[in-house]
Amino acid sequence: MALIRIKQSISAISRGWFTIALALSFVLISHATDADEETRSRPLTSLSMGFRFTESTGEELFASACQGCHMPDGKGAVGAGAYPSLAQNSNLESGGYPVYVVVRGQRAMPPLGAMMSDAQVAAVVNYVRTHFGNAYRDAVSADDVKLVRPGK
Numbered sequence: 001m002a003l004i005r006i007k008q009s010i011s012a013i014s015r016g017w018f019t020i021a022l023a024l025s026f027v028l029i030s031h032a033t034d035a036d037e038e039t040r041s042r043p044l045t046s047l048s049m050g051f052r053f054t055e056s057t058g059e060e061l062f063a064s065a066c067q068g069c070h071m072p073d074g075k076g077a078v079g080a081g082a083y084p085s086l087a088q089n090s091n092l093e094s095g096g097y098p099v100y101v102v103v104r105g106q107r108a109m110p111p112l113g114a115m116m117s118d119a120q121v122a123a124v125v126n127y128v129r130t131h132f133g134n135a136y137r138d139a140v141s142a143d144d145v146k147l148v149r150p151g152k
Contacts, residue, residue, distance in 0.1 A: 058127025074132030
């Protein structure tokens with residue numbers, strides 16, 4: 001008889017925990033739905049629309065165009081592909097090299113400079129060359145970028 005009461009007690013406790021867990025699940029799901037609706041209703045002013053980047057500073061352009069592959073810290077990544085590190089990168093010493101890569105692309109990197117003005121390319125290249133442990137202070141200009149554009 002005592003064994004039956006113990007089993008009934010355990011069963012009641014289990015049902016109670018299950019009910020609490022189920023209620024908590026519904027609360028969490030409703031909050032997730034609210035968060036998704038909030039995210040969808042936010043204006044996307046920080047993202048470029050269409051086929052041109054609208055950001056103007058090197059930092060904004062890096063965040064929008066570069067950090068998805070090269071990571072926010074510029075250290076690159078390995079996974080579905082290999083994205084080279086821009087941090088402490090001696091290849092950036094000559095300003096012409098990163099300008100060429102941004103404008104014309106290289107291997108798996110698309111020519112993102114095609115969606116940027118000359119001033120934007122110069123801004124993002126100068127940003128990368130002066131951040132992430134890089135200290136190359138000889139700035140590139142929009143005129144430097146113009147010389148690298150196809151057909152120039």
